[in-house]
Amino acid sequence: MQAKNRIYRKNYNIKEKEIRKFKVYQDYPIQRAFQDCTAQKRVLIGCLGSGKTITCCMEVMRIIRKQKKNSLGWRTSKGAFIRHTKIALMETAVFEFMRMFSSIARLISDKKIIVEIEDERVYSEISLYCLDKPKDTENLRSLPLTFAWINEGRSIRSFDLLGQLIGRLNRFPADNNKGYLLIDSNPCGHTHWLYTQFDRRQDEDLQVFLQPGGLTDEAENRAWLADTNGGDHRNYYRLRMKSMQQHEIDRDIHGKWSFYHEGKAIYPNFKIEKCVIKSPVNVEPNQHKHWVNLSNIPEAIKYYGMNVHLFIGIDPGVVHSAYSIIFKDNDFRWTVLKTKEFTDSDVMDIARELRQDIKDMGLERLGVRNPYKYIHIACDPAGSARSQLDKSATFINTLAKYLETDVYRACSTNNVQRRISVINTAMNQNRFFIHSCSEDQEHNKNENLISALIGGYHREKLNVPGEERYSDEIAKNIASHITESVQYALLAGGEIEFAQDRSYARDLNGRGYFR
Known part of the structure; x- marks a missing residue:
C-alpha cells in the first residue's frame, strides 16, 4: 500500500x-x-x-x-x-x-x-x-x-x-x-x-x-x-x-414503465396514437367500425356481413413461437385482436391455446356449426417442412388436425421485404389497427406487439467505433416472432394484391388469397 x-x-x-x-x-x-x-x-x-x-x-x-x-x-x-x-x-x-x-x-x-x-x-x-x-x-x-x-x-x-x-x-x-x-x-x-x-x-x-x-x-x-x-x-x-x-x-417524463428499444426500428412510422385503439370489452360494432374484440366477433360479423373473416398468423420457431388473431372487414381494414407468444412450447401447446381462443369467440351464437368457417390459418412457409421425428407430419398439418379444420395454408413467400411491406402499406393508408383493452383490464393489451412495432422488431446496432452502422439481418427475438405472425396473416389475406390493385376481389373465397 x-x-x-x-x-x-x-x-x-x-x-x-x-x-x-x-x-x-x-x-x-x-x-x-x-x-x-x-x-x-x-x-x-x-x-x-x-x-x-x-x-x-x-x-x-x-x-x-x-x-x-x-x-x-x-x-x-x-x-x-x-x-x-x-x-x-x-x-x-x-x-x-x-x-x-x-x-x-x-x-x-x-x-x-x-x-x-x-x-x-x-x-x-x-x-x-x-x-x-x-x-x-x-x-x-x-x-x-x-x-x-x-x-x-x-x-x-x-x-x-x-x-x-x-x-x-x-x-x-x-x-x-x-x-x-x-x-x-x-x-x-x-x-x-x-x-x-x-x-x-x-x-x-x-x-x-x-x-x-x-x-x-x-x-x-x-x-x-x-x-x-x-x-x-x-x-x-x-x-x-x-x-x-x-x-x-x-x-x-412521467417515469412509468413503457416501451424502449435500441437499434434501427423496422417500422419507424408506427404511432401508438394512430394505430392503437383502446376500447371497452363490450362496445357495439356500430359505435366505431374498428372497435372489434374477441367478445363481440358474432355481432361484428352480423354488422359487416359474411365477407368479414378472421386470419390467424402463426410463426413457429425453435425457441420462441407466436400467433396472432386478426379481424379483417370488407373495407380491408385490419384489427389485431390478440397476440400470444410461447417459449419452449411444442405444436400441441400452441394448438391448445389457439383452440381455446377460438372457442372464446363464441361464433356458435350465429348458428354456425363449424366455427372455422370464418377463420383462415396462415403459417410461416417453414411450417410446411417435414418433422424429423415423423416424416409424414408437418407443423401446420399437425396443428390443423388438432384444430379439426382444413382451412389452413402455408404462405407462398417468405421474402423479408414483402413481409415488411404489408404492415407498412396498411399502416400508411390508415388500415392497420391494434386492439388494446382499457387500463383496468390486464388481459389482452397486446403490449408485446406494440413494443415490437415501436422498436423491438429491429436491426441491431453494430459495435463500430465512430460509425452508426446496423446489421443487415433483423434481430431474432420474441418481438420478431410476434410481428412476423402478423405479417403472415396479412399476406394470406391478400394485402399485397389489394395494395397493388384496389379493384381486386374482396371475397375470401376468391382464388387470390392463398397464392
Missing part, C-alpha cells in the same frame, strides 16, 4: 476539512431510501433529470469510505463503473464522479479512477468498462470486486452478464462477505430484464426504487432544475415534451 501511495500521490495532498464538506446524502425521500437500503442489489428508476447519477456517485463514495480496515489500517476496495459505450460512460458517470470528488479522485487515462483519502486511510481502485468492447465484457467475468455501478441499465441488453457480475461482488477484499450492485436507469419496456428480473422479483437482497414523475410536486432534484429553468422545475420537462411521442413522455 505504501508503494502505491508513492506512485499515485506524488504532490497530492488534501486536508481533513475538505473531506467534511463532501455531500454524500441526497435530500429527497426516494434517493435517501436508496442510500439507506442495505440490500446487495439496488435499482434506482426515474425520469430524466431526477438526480440518479449524482445519487449513485454519492453512494459509491459512501461504500468506499465504510469498508472495514485491513491489518495495515487502510479501508481498501475495488469497484467498476459500467455502461454500454465508452463515450456515454465518460460523459455521464465518470464526468459527474470527477466533478464531485476531483480533490480526492484522479482519472488514470480512460481505464481507471483512483480514490485516495490519506487522512481517513481510504484507498479504492475503480475500473471503467464499456460493453461495446468484447474484451471488457470478458474481463468483467473474472474481476474481483467490492462494488459495481451500472449507469443507465436499460441500455444493457442481456441479463446473462449481470448474473456473472453479481458472483464477483464479494471477492475483494478476501474477507469481504457482501458486495454491492448499484443500477440507475430511466424506465424501459415490460420485456426488458430490468422489469422482468428485478421489478417483479424483489426480496431482501434486491430492492427497486421508483422516483416520482417529473411534472409532479414530489419530483426529485426539483430544486436544482428550478434554479436552472426559470424557477419552475416543470419547464425542464415541458421543453422536452414538444418533440416526444406519448410513450416517450410516459417513460422519460
